[in-house]
Amino acid sequence: MNGPQDLGGQMGFGPVAPEVDEPYFHAAWERRALGVTLCAGAMGAWNIDESRHARESLHPADYYASSYYEIWIKALEVLLKRHGFVTERDLEAGTVVDPAAVPKRVLKAENVPDVLAKGGPCDRPVAQPGRFKAGDPVRTKNFNPTGHTRLPRYARGKHGTIEAVHNGFVFPDSNAHGQGENPQWVYTVVFEGSEIWGEGADPTLSVSIDAWESYLEPA
Amino acid sequence: MSHDHDHDNELDPFAARVRALETILTRKGLIDPAAIDVIVDTYETRIGPRNGARVVAKAWADPAFAEWLKSDATAAIESLSYTGRQGEHMQAVFNTEETHNLVVCTLCSCYPWSVLGLPPVWYKAPPYRSRAVIDPRGVLEEFGLTLPATKKIRVWDSTAELRYLVVPMRPEGTEGWSEERLADLVSRDAMIGTGLARQPA
DSSP states (O other): OOOTTOOTTOOOSOOOOOOTTOOSOSSHHHHHHHHHHHHHHTTOSSOHHHHHHHHHTSOHHHHHHSOHHHHHHHHHHHHHHHTTSOOHHHHHHTSOOSOOOOOSOOOOGGGHHHHHHHOOOOBOOOSSOOSOOTTOEEEEOOOOOSSOOOSOGGGTTOEEEEEEEEEEEOOHHHHTTTSOOOOEEEEEEEEEHHHHHOTTOOTTEEEEEEEEGGGEEEO | OOOOOGGGTTSOHHHHHHHHHHHHHHHTTSOOHHHHHHHHHIIIIISSHHHHHHHHHHHHHOHHHHHHHHHOHHHHHHTTTOOSTTOSSEEEEEOOSSEEEEEEOSSSOOOOHHHHOSOOHHHHSHHHHHHTTTOHHHHHHHTTOOOOTTOEEEEEEOOSSOEEEEEOOOOTTOTTOOHHHHHTTOOHHHHHTSSOOOOOO
């Protein structure tokens, strides 16, 4: 979706302002927000793509006014409600009012090291060979899906070159919506800065994205 | 959004909101608060940019490892026991005399947790995510880094599940240094591409 998350090339957000010796957390609640989010995800009711889509579906004004952990928590509340684990009445009351759906699993403290070390690989075998090989010229599709996608707006309808062929990976555009993993080949596609930004582009710049096969057409 | 928590009135509203959510999920038996403690401890004290610095130092010191890192970063990094969440599919990109690499996630906050730990706030915030792809030189200036006008800049937007680690150029005057000593020269920012390796003192 053309949501607030799709930031590449947007203007007006000001300088980056890196913080010297930045701590990992800027408030005690951010520690809990990280942990709650990971523990809730570990129930296995949604995947990372649905989770990302919940974050980018926040109202743009809310998204831009929120810190990243605030975005996480606001989206987590949406996911927990959608999957029947909490209700609006629970959240209004700040305590348990309604019963919860039964999770597939609950992450226990003793299992955390293993679960974090294992991660969540999302490469998958793809039966058919890849359509493109390194060096192939391609054009990214021009589309504006209302659902989740990982093709940023700045890189739509642009000519680039396949630089690397990776594995098959779960396709976020369907996986985010409970429509299956539908793995596709993923490619690193590199674009000249001028192809993307046109007049005045930095002549020394090239930008790459990692694109699922269905985002690409031969050029 | 209008949650009232009389019992939490010593907290700011968002802290109260997170506490209430943790309480609800805990009472429903959906999460284990002790698991949260372990997660926080892991990312606050165990997994951080020192991991990535050791990977870079080894690549500087050991050409065979550098080749492995170039061709199969996931396996090469796994050989140092840095594995797991948000490091499942790694790519290492090497700075050269000709090209400087810079990593961003314009769409969210994708970051190689297994080698760099949790991302800094600026990496997740709109100024960096919006400008890294269109004005990388301007962004680098804000980190105090001015690249020669002729240097090529390659920006890697992490739009899929590959996670990028920049291998900065090894500083001169470090011949014969141990990997441990070399690792001290490798900052987090150098491995994102918003910095260079530190010069030996």
